[in-house]
Amino acid sequence: MKILVCISNVPDTTTKIRFTDNNTAFDAAGVQWIINPWDELALTRALELKEASDTSIETITVINVGPQSTEPTIRKALAIGADDAVRVDAQAPDAYAVAANLAGYIKENPYDIIFCGIDSSDYNGSLVGGMLAEFLELPSVSSVSKLDIEGDTVKMNREIDGGSEVLTTPTPFVAIVQKGIALEPRIPSMRGIMMARKKPLNVVPPAVDEALTEFISYELPPSKAACKMVDAENVKELVDLLHNEAKVI
Amino acid sequence: MAATVQFEAPDHFLMDELYTDEHKIIRDSVRDWVNRSVKPVIEEYFEKAEFPSFMVKEMGEMGMFGPFIPEEYGGPGLDFMAYGLIMQELERGDSGVRSMASVQTSLVIYPIWKFGTEEQKQKYLPRLISGDIIGCFGLTEPNHGSDPGSMVTRFVDKGDHVILNGAKMWITNSTIADISIVWAKDEEGVIRGMIVEAGGEGYSAPETHGKYSLRASVTGELVFDDVKVPKENLFPEIKGLRGPLSCLNSARYGISWGAVGAAMDCYDAALRYAKERKQFGKPIAGFQLQQKKLAEALTEITKAQLMSWRLGNLRNEGKATAAMISMAKRNHVDMALHIARETRQILGAMGITNDFPMMRHMMNLESVITYEGTHDIHLLITGAEATGIPAFY
Numbered sequence: 001m002k003i004l005v006c007i008s009n010v011p012d013t014t015t016k017i018r019f020t021d022n023n024t025a026f027d028a029a030g031v032q033w034i035i036n037p038w039d040e041l042a043l044t045r046a047l048e049l050k051e052a053s054d055t056s057i058e059t060i061t062v063i064n065v066g067p068q069s070t071e072p073t074i075r076k077a078l079a080i081g082a083d084d085a086v087r088v089d090a091q092a093p094d095a096y097a098v099a100a101n102l103a104g105y106i107k108e109n110p111y112d113i114i115f116c117g118i119d120s121s122d123y124n125g126s127l128v129g130g131m132l133a134e135f136l137e138l139p140s141v142s143s144v145s146k147l148d149i150e151g152d153t154v155k156m157n158r159e160i161d162g163g164s165e166v167l168t169t170p171t172p173f174v175a176i177v178q179k180g181i182a183l184e185p186r187i188p189s190m191r192g193i194m195m196a197r198k199k200p201l202n203v204v205p206p207a208v209d210e211a212l213t214e215f216i217s218y219e220l221p222p223s224k225a226a227c228k229m230v231d232a233e234n235v236k237e238l239v240d241l242l243h244n245e246a247k248v249i
Numbered sequence: 250m251a252a253t254v255q256f257e258a259p260d261h262f263l264m265d266e267l268y269t270d271e272h273k274i275i276r277d278s279v280r281d282w283v284n285r286s287v288k289p290v291i292e293e294y295f296e297k298a299e300f301p302s303f304m305v306k307e308m309g310e311m312g313m314f315g316p317f318i319p320e321e322y323g324g325p326g327l328d329f330m331a332y333g334l335i336m337q338e339l340e341r342g343d344s345g346v347r348s349m350a351s352v353q354t355s356l357v358i359y360p361i362w363k364f365g366t367e368e369q370k371q372k373y374l375p376r377l378i379s380g381d382i383i384g385c386f387g388l389t390e391p392n393h394g395s396d397p398g399s400m401v402t403r404f405v406d407k408g409d410h411v412i413l414n415g416a417k418m419w420i421t422n423s424t425i426a427d428i429s430i431v432w433a434k435d436e437e438g439v440i441r442g443m444i445v446e447a448g449g450e451g452y453s454a455p456e457t458h459g460k461y462s463l464r465a466s467v468t469g470e471l472v473f474d475d476v477k478v479p480k481e482n483l484f485p486e487i488k489g490l491r492g493p494l495s496c497l498n499s500a501r502y503g504i505s506w507g508a509v510g511a512a513m514d515c516y517d518a519a520l521r522y523a524k525e526r527k528q529f530g531k532p533i534a535g536f537q538l539q540q541k542k543l544a545e546a547l548t549e550i551t552k553a554q555l556m557s558w559r560l561g562n563l564r565n566e567g568k569a570t571a572a573m574i575s576m577a578k579r580n581h582v583d584m585a586l587h588i589a590r591e592t593r594q595i596l597g598a599m600g601i602t603n604d605f606p607m608m609r610h611m612m613n614l615e616s617v618i619t620y621e622g623t624h625d626i627h628l629l630i631t632g633a634e635a636t637g638i639p640a641f642y
């Protein structure tokens with residue numbers, strides 16, 4: 001069995017977000033880049049599955065659609081333990097471009113389980129996994145919070161309103177994973193970092209180089225207003241403020 | 250405590266542009282490990298004066314012991330810059346944790362790798378690197394600290410073994426060590442190094458209690474009362490003070506990086522606090538007196554970061570002299586201690602509690618400024634280098 005983990009290169013979650021070009025582009029100056037947290041957990045689960053004695057996973061490959069500047073993030077995935085990596089050499093401006101380029105590669109190089117994170121922590125589109133499965137004409141399972149392999153079938157838990165759903169699927173398929181898929185991401189060891197030097201990182205040309213989305217402008221959410229303290233005795237003032245200032249009652 | 254886990258490293262001179270992607274992955278990995286395994290528990294271990302032994306296994310798994318040791322002996326084969334960055338991040342967590350790792354790497358693994366026989370390397374290096382066994386380094390004696398050349402620990406040749414007598418004091422890891430690297434004089438008074446396995450007849454390692462510093466690190470004695478050491482445990486070639494001093498060089502190099510980590514931790518915690526804490530209607534970060542402390546800390550950290558990076562390159566090229574390393578150790582530790590004191594004041598009363606790391610770093614750094622050559626002795630090393638006239642005695 002061969003596993004592919006799609007990894008997105010995203011700004012560190014503590015990054016202070018700024019825009020340039022009249023609020024039409026994200027300002028990447030000084031930004032630290034990381035593996036999208038869900039993708040990192042997906043990779044962790046893939047490694048756990050490979051290490052388990054009762055599975056027969058041959059390789060774990062990571063794939064990223066992005067320019068050369070994403071390679072440190074890909075190297076980190078190799079240092080964590082992926083066997084090899086693919087970078088589709090494209091800018092990936094929207095979910096369509098990412099999914100279509102992933103599909104272009106996977107059609108030529110099939111995998112049994114394709115992991116995607118439920119969203120990427122930068123644009124929160126939640127689109128790539130579903131689109132990718134459609135392009136590949138494969139089944140997909142979303143909101144996967146637990147995944148085990150039993151023989152040739154894969155058993156999963158999906159988060160649904162108020163509980164979780166247990167289901168199985170034959171391979172190949174796309175698993176769109178979220179919180180719970182693995183406990184904590186793995187930290188690369190020094191040996192892993194050294195070994196990553198020798199692991200293959202194949203750069204392939206893009207299948208498509210167009211985007212279907214036009215980004216018009218960005219804006220930051222309004223900053224939170226200061227907290228107003230109301231004396232516990234003064235219910236009248238509280239009601240008054242809720243009525244006239246917050247206008248919530 | 251949460252205040253320090255959300256660490257943001259000061260990088261005023263864009264040092265990140267000077268490091269390779271691999272060095273940054275190394276640093277960030279150790280940083281993540283410290284945030285996950287050290288920061289949440291270190292104050293508790295420090296307070297209880299207990300060694301967090303679970304960390305040894307984790308550090309071994311992470312490959313933090315002997316990072317520059319080649320693969321043939323079980324190491325990851327990284328460079329000295331990587332070693333420096335690992336020490337920086339460990340000491341951002343705690344000087345005691347860094348001390349444990351420094352001793353294991355520079356004072357135990359390093360001499361076996363440099364001076365040991367092939368058999369000694371095969372026998373000990375892989376297990377030291379994985380953290381399966383712990384080592385310590387016995388040079389200092391009750392009556393010989395800054396002047397180790399006058400040591401009185403001795404051994405006599407008995408054919409296939411030697412008999413060792415004497416006592417070592419202030420030994421990091423002593424009570425938990427499986428092996429110690431002991432420096433002692435032969436019958437002609439020549440200093441030799443040997444690997445002494447713990448627990449044999451006549452061997453004891455009592456703990457030193459009552460430390461206000463490095464409380465999460467073990468310090469103790471090594472007492473040898475007619476201890477039998479097999480001849481094959483002696484380092485074959487190295488003779489004189491050159492042996493222990495080259496280990497100290499490696500350790501001091503790591504300490505110089507470590508101190509920068511402690512300073513960065515204090516600075517980061519104080520900066521965050523100063524921006525949040527309000528007095529007289531505005532954040533205390535807006536007052537000139539607090540800005541002086543923060544601005545000077547940032548300046549000193551930046552200078553030290555540049556010096557460390559340069560020293561790392563020189564050490565990789567085999568050009569870092571003992572005097573250069575000495576200067577960096579002296580400067581950086583003093584700088585870190587000063588920053589710990591100044592940043593503690595920024596926090597007012599909060600600064601004296603264990604909700605913040607300054608007091609712990611400050612107390613720890615009192616050891617760091619003393620061991621591996623005191624602040625004074627390092628000044629004399631630089632003085633001798635500058636003038637050509639040694640003033641040690």
Ligand SMILES: Cc1cc2nc3c(=O)[nH]c(=O)nc-3n(C[C@H](O)[C@H](O)[C@H](O)COP(=O)(O)OP(=O)(O)OC[C@H]3O[C@@H](n4cnc5c(N)ncnc54)[C@H](O)[C@@H]3O)c2cc1C
Pocket residue numbers: 352385386387388389393394395396418419420421422463468616619620621622623624625626629640641642
């Ligand atoms: C927590 C801790 C851990 C340690 N771990 C180890 C270890 O693992 N292995 C090991 O071998 N040792 C270890 N040491 C010992 C350490 O290296 C010594 O404490 C250090 O070398 C200083 O020696 P001393 O304490 O005997 O001080 P002394 O040498 O007695 O010095 C006392 C004072 O006199 C000054 N002084 C000495 N000589 C001169 C001079 N010529 N000119 C001017 N001033 C001078 C010193 O600077 C100092 O201020 C450790 C120490 C500590 C505190």
